[in-house]
Amino acid sequence: MKFVRTILVLLVLLTPVVSAVEVSAQDTVTIEWWSVNSEEYSEEAQRALAEAFMAEHPNIKVNLTILPESGFQDKMTTTLGAGEGAPDVAFFWDTNWYPQALDLTAYIEADPDLGPETYFEGFWKTRAVWQDKVVGLPLGVGANFVMYNKDVFDAAGVAYPTDDWTTEDFIRIASEVADPDIKRWGGDRPRDAYRAIWNNYGAFLYSDDSTTVDGYFNSEANIAAYTWLWDLVASGATPTPADIEILGTEGTGPVDLFMAGRLAMATLNQGHMLNAIEAGVPFGIVPEPQVPGNERYVNAWSLTSSIWAGTEHPDEAYEFLSYWVGPEGQRFLMENGNLFPSIPEVLAEYEYADQDYAQAFFGVLELKQVAEWKNEHPCFGTVNRAVSDVWDLVELGEIGRDEIASTLNDYMDDAQAALDECVPRLGG
Amino acid sequence: MVSTWRNMSPRTRREALEGYLALLPWIIGFLAFTILPVGISIYLSFTEWDIMTDPKWIGLDNYERMFTNDPLFTQSLKVTGKFVLFSLPLKIILGLALALLLNLKVPGMNFYRTVFYIPAVISGVAVSLMWMWLLQPDTGIINTLLDQVGIKGPNWFWDPDWALPSVALMSVWKVGGSAIIYLAGLQNIPQHLYEAAKIDGAGRWARFRRVTIPLLTPTIFFQLVIEMIDSFKVFTEAFVITQGGPLKATFFYLLYFYQEAFENFNMGYASALALVLTAIILISTVILNYTSKRWVFYESE
Numbered sequence: 001m002k003f004v005r006t007i008l009v010l011l012v013l014l015t016p017v018v019s020a021v022e023v024s025a026q027d028t029v030t031i032e033w034w035s036v037n038s039e040e041y042s043e044e045a046q047r048a049l050a051e052a053f054m055a056e057h058p059n060i061k062v063n064l065t066i067l068p069e070s071g072f073q074d075k076m077t078t079t080l081g082a083g084e085g086a087p088d089v090a091f092f093w094d095t096n097w098y099p100q101a102l103d104l105t106a107y108i109e110a111d112p113d114l115g116p117e118t119y120f121e122g123f124w125k126t127r128a129v130w131q132d133k134v135v136g137l138p139l140g141v142g143a144n145f146v147m148y149n150k151d152v153f154d155a156a157g158v159a160y161p162t163d164d165w166t167t168e169d170f171i172r173i174a175s176e177v178a179d180p181d182i183k184r185w186g187g188d189r190p191r192d193a194y195r196a197i198w199n200n201y202g203a204f205l206y207s208d209d210s211t212t213v214d215g216y217f218n219s220e221a222n223i224a225a226y227t228w229l230w231d232l233v234a235s236g237a238t239p240t241p242a243d244i245e246i247l248g249t250e251g252t253g254p255v256d257l258f259m260a261g262r263l264a265m266a267t268l269n270q271g272h273m274l275n276a277i278e279a280g281v282p283f284g285i286v287p288e289p290q291v292p293g294n295e296r297y298v299n300a301w302s303l304t305s306s307i308w309a310g311t312e313h314p315d316e317a318y319e320f321l322s323y324w325v326g327p328e329g330q331r332f333l334m335e336n337g338n339l340f341p342s343i344p345e346v347l348a349e350y351e352y353a354d355q356d357y358a359q360a361f362f363g364v365l366e367l368k369q370v371a372e373w374k375n376e377h378p379c380f381g382t383v384n385r386a387v388s389d390v391w392d393l394v395e396l397g398e399i400g401r402d403e404i405a406s407t408l409n410d411y412m413d414d415a416q417a418a419l420d421e422c423v424p425r426l427g428g
Numbered sequence: 429m430v431s432t433w434r435n436m437s438p439r440t441r442r443e444a445l446e447g448y449l450a451l452l453p454w455i456i457g458f459l460a461f462t463i464l465p466v467g468i469s470i471y472l473s474f475t476e477w478d479i480m481t482d483p484k485w486i487g488l489d490n491y492e493r494m495f496t497n498d499p500l501f502t503q504s505l506k507v508t509g510k511f512v513l514f515s516l517p518l519k520i521i522l523g524l525a526l527a528l529l530l531n532l533k534v535p536g537m538n539f540y541r542t543v544f545y546i547p548a549v550i551s552g553v554a555v556s557l558m559w560m561w562l563l564q565p566d567t568g569i570i571n572t573l574l575d576q577v578g579i580k581g582p583n584w585f586w587d588p589d590w591a592l593p594s595v596a597l598m599s600v601w602k603v604g605g606s607a608i609i610y611l612a613g614l615q616n617i618p619q620h621l622y623e624a625a626k627i628d629g630a631g632r633w634a635r636f637r638r639v640t641i642p643l644l645t646p647t648i649f650f651q652l653v654i655e656m657i658d659s660f661k662v663f664t665e666a667f668v669i670t671q672g673g674p675l676k677a678t679f680f681y682l683l684y685f686y687q688e689a690f691e692n693f694n695m696g697y698a699s700a701l702a703l704v705l706t707a708i709i710l711i712s713t714v715i716l717n718y719t720s721k722r723w724v725f726y727e728s729e
Contacts, residue, residue, distance in 0.1 A: 077690070081479040096693045099480050242586040245669075246564045382692055386500070392674045396588070414499065421493070425476060425694065 029316045030061045033324075034087040036072050039271060040140055045336040052332065053323050060316045083310060088317040089324070092136050092306040095375055101135040101306040107318045108134050114322050123302045123342045126371040136306030137325035138342040140333070143300035144196065144267050145364050146170075146289070150282040152184065152264040153177060161265070161286050163363075167197060167228050170265075170289040171235050177264040178237035186237035187265035188244060188254050189229070193391050194384065195370055196288040199297035201225040204373060205383055206419055210428025213415040217387065218408045224291075226404045230394050234401075239263065241395055270340055270361055277357075285360035287367065298367040302342050379422035386418035387411045473700035478693045490700035501701070503676050504684040507592065511680065512659040515596040519655050520648065523603040527610030541608070548605030552664035559598045560585065560669050585669050591677040595665045606651050613647030614640070645724040653713055660709055681705055 033050065037043045043066045050062040065087070067075060073094070079086040080100040092101050108115055116124045119138055127138035146161065153160055156177045161169065174186025190197055194205055202221040206213045216222065232238055244254055255272040257263035259281050266272075267288065276283050290296045305325045307317040323329050330341035334350065340361075341347045352358050374380050390411055393399045399407050436444065473490055475483035494501050530541050547555065562568050563584035571581030582590040617640060625635050663682040666672055672679035685705070689698035 077479060096478065096480060240565070240586070241674075242565050242583060245586075246560060246567070385687070388673065389675050392588075396674060398675075417497070422692075426478065 027059055028061050029059060029313045030063055031089060031313060031317055031320050032087040033062050033064045033320070034072065034076070034090040035064060035066055036069050036091070037066050039337070040339045041333045041337045045333055048336065049324065049329055049332050053320060053329075056323075057319060060319060062320055080308070086308045086310060088311040088313060089305070089307055089321050091139075092304045095130070095378060097306075098130045098135045098304075100309050101130075101304075102309045102311065102314055102317075104134040104136070104307065104318065104321075107322075111322060114326050118327070118345075119342050120344060120365055122298075122300065122365065122367070122369045122372070126300075126369050126375050127302045127304045127342075130375070136304035137321060138302035139305045139325045139330065140339045141300065141302050141342045141347075141365055142269050142271070142340070143298050143361070143364050144269055145285050145287055145298070145361065146187075146265050147258060147268045147273065147276065147283050147285055148265045149258060149261055149263075150284060152261050156264070158264075160284055161289075163286050163360075165286060165289050167200065167289045167291055171228070171232050171237070174232070174237035174265060175235050178235075180236065183262060185239045185243075185257070185263050186235075187232075188257075188263060188267055189232055189238045189241075189395075190267070191244070192384075193225070193229075194374075194380070196297045196299045197228070198222075198225045199368075199370055199373070200288070200291045200294055201228070202291070202294050205380060205387075206377075206415070208373075210377060210379060210419065210423050213383070213412060213419060217415050218405070218412060222408060223405050226390065226394055226408070227401060229391075230401050230404060233395060233397060271338070273357060273361065274338060283357065285357050285364075287360075287364045296367055297370050298364045299370045300365065300367075301371065377428065378426040379419055379428060382422040382426075383415055383418045386414045469699045469702055472696050473703050475696040475699075477695040479695050480693075483696060486696070490697045491704075493697070494700060494704065500676075500679070500684055504679050504681045507677065507679050508660060508662065508681040511592060511596060511662055512656060514593065515599045515659050515662075516652070516655055518596060518600050519603055519606060519659075520651060522600055523606035523651065523655075524610050524644075524648070526603055526607040527614055530607055530611050531614045541611070544604035545608055546604065547602045548608075553668055555598070555601070556665050556668035559594075559601075559665075563594055585678075586674060588673075588675040588677040591670055591674060595662065595670075595678055598665055599659070599662070606655060609651060610644070610647055613644050617643045642725045646726055649716070649720050649724045653716055656712060656716070657709055660705065660712075 035041075035046055037046075046066070047064060050064050054060065054062055072091070076086070076090065076092075076094070076097060080097055086100070092098060114137075116128070119128070120141065123138040123141060128134055128136055148161055150160065156179065158173060158177045161173055165173070170187060176186070178184060178186035194203070198204075201224050203219065203225040204216055204222075206216045239254065239257065243257075254263055254266050255268055255275060258266040258268065258272075259276060259279055273283075273285065287296065287298065305321060307314060307321055311317050325342075327341075327343055327346050330339060330343055331346050331349065333339040334341050334346065340350070347353070347362065350358060353362075390407055393407060394404070433441065433444075472483060474485060474487060476486050476489075477483035526544060530537065530544065562570050565571055565581065565583045565586065568581075568584075570584075574581040584594045585591050621639050621643070622635055625639050630638060661682055662680050663686065666678045666680045666683045667686065670678040672683050681701070682705075685698050685701045688694045688701060
């Protein structure tokens with residue numbers, strides 16, 4: 001009996017303690033955050049960022065899970081598709097995931113510190129807004145530009161390219177600086193159509209309303225862009241696709257060839273720029289060449305960071321998202337990693353912002369983005385696949401310069417059929 | 429006679445129950461991870477599904493499109509068919525030839541067997557990257573060696589005429605795996621049959637033709653079926669190296685399936701593609717099985 005009484009007393013004494021623990025657990029909300037590890041934002045930096053956030057927000061616990069890139073893609077697709085198990089906050093880097101992202105419009109409107117004006121306009125348009133809804137916030141920026149190796153140009157006695165150069169200048173300069181005797185190429189070739197140079201020509205795959213390829217795929221602008229590619233291939237000043245594939249670096253661009261001085265000009269990105277600085281390679285940066293009289297484009301990207309529409313804690317998730325992708329978080333990742341923030345005000349604080357290369361890089365971020373059209377046209381990939389032979393025929397030198405227009409016409413039916421099949425399914 | 433549950437003794441019943449209990453994990457696994465996904469795939473093949481929203485029933489539309497209005501389906505089937513016809517005989521013959529070599533009684537044979545088996549266990553992606561380097565037209569070792577003997581090597585993966593043979597060549601590199609199976613078959617052939625043939629005056633070639641080949645036909649048949657299925661499923665090489673090009677010369681069926689499912693978010697159509705491939709493999713296997721009655725011999729026969 002004494003034993004039973006002791007147990008009862010202990011239970012009565014423990015009850016307030018247990019209740020306190022329960023109350024404390026109820027007050028703390030856990031946010032699941034999925035991310036990946038990269039040179040721009042290491043796992044260590046992201047964990048430190050989560051800790052810093054939790055120190056400021058003791059009622060929110062952020063549980064960070066780092067996944068490999070391929071695993072991230074698969075897990076996000078399957079959990080979003082299944083409608084359960086997805087993280088509260090994550091990168092929504094695939095536009096097909098956007099329907100599952102929480103509409104942040106109301107949050108943004110109510111947020112005095114964060115809004116469209118906070119970010120670069122181009123990245124807000126392409127990475128935050130989708131179908132008139134705010135589906136996420138853009139984390140970091142990246143862009144393609146042409147890097148030229150100053151040593152190679154100096155040795156060849158050729159003047160550096162300038163910001164206002166044209167596509168014709170590109171071929172001319174590449175030919176001048178190339179030297180087949182020492183296996184040195186002048187400039188690389190694009191890896192696919194309908195990127196910056198195609199858009200600079202005013203060439204798009206199909207109509208803006210996604211109804212027809214006629215007048216677009218076979219347009220004068222498209223013929224001009226493919227003719228430019230034909231001329232570049234014929235110039236012999238550019239590596240073959242096999243050379244690029246092998247001597248390029250993991251599909252990201254021929255940075256190794258460039259650094260070794262075997263490629264005078266290469267279309268690279270800000271990560272390669274940092275590699276070149278580290279290697280002590282003297283270089284300059286210009287935007288991809290323009291076509292006089294036309295709007296100039298840049299192939300740029302950012303990571304849409306979103307809240308899953310199925311989250312049980314949207315307010316706390318937004319609290320974290322706006323910290324992570326807002327000025328504080330992006331500044332933290334810039335100072336503790338290699339992230340270039342998508343917020344101009346924070347980017348201006350970059351340690352080497354006054355350097356020429358940094359100014360040139362910042363300059364291309366202001367250009368109109370290739371993604372602006374592509375994001376609004378989810379059938380682009382399907383239609384482009386149907387006509388990819390045209391690209392191969394030009395690259396392989398299998399057609400003559402005067403056969404480009406007729407070849408494009410030969411693929412009109414395939415392009416239209418692909419568009420007609422895809423638009424009812426994915427929209428236009 | 430099969431006993432019924434009613435007339436079984438308690439002990440037999442207990443043993444039967446224990447047997448089924450032991451089988452249960454496999455049965456659950458088979459139902460959950462094979463039958464259920466196949467059933468769902470069959471259902472999805474009659475739908476339009478972008479993964480993110482609910483599947484929409486569209487009846488036979490996916491199949492109708494596939495057989496009447498999809499040039500990429502025809503192209504991928506043609507390319508894969510060519511690859512099977514080209515690579516399968518190569519793999520069967522070279523696998524057998526390698527097994528015969530590995531069956532020789534020479535010192536250090538276990539080392540050679542291990543060396544030849546290694547390619548079979550290396551990741552397909554790593555192998556693809558390695559072959560990309562080997563077959564690089566300007567700097568690759570194969571063309572460099574060909575150049576030494578005055579032959580201008582082709583552009584391999586980057587030439588529409590050579591891309592498919594290049595992938596077939598790559599697949600041959602992995603014959604070490606099938607050679608081990610052949611080797612097991614070779615070592616199961618009773619020695620006394622060779623001795624009897626020798627006494628009858630049979631030479632090396634006659635012994636190989638009259639004893640080895642007939643008694644190896646069950647293994648050859650097994651390998652034929654397995655390698656055929658494997659050839660139909662070719663994917664990694666195209667995914668890593670060629671992306672289906674140039675000029676869709678390596679646009680394999682599974683690459684098309686992958687693009688439709690995970691890049692084009694057309695999961696319903698991809699399910700239909702998967703089922704058609706399953707049917708093709710099933711029919712090919714049935715045909716092979718039917719013909720096997722004429723050329724496969726078992727020791728007991």
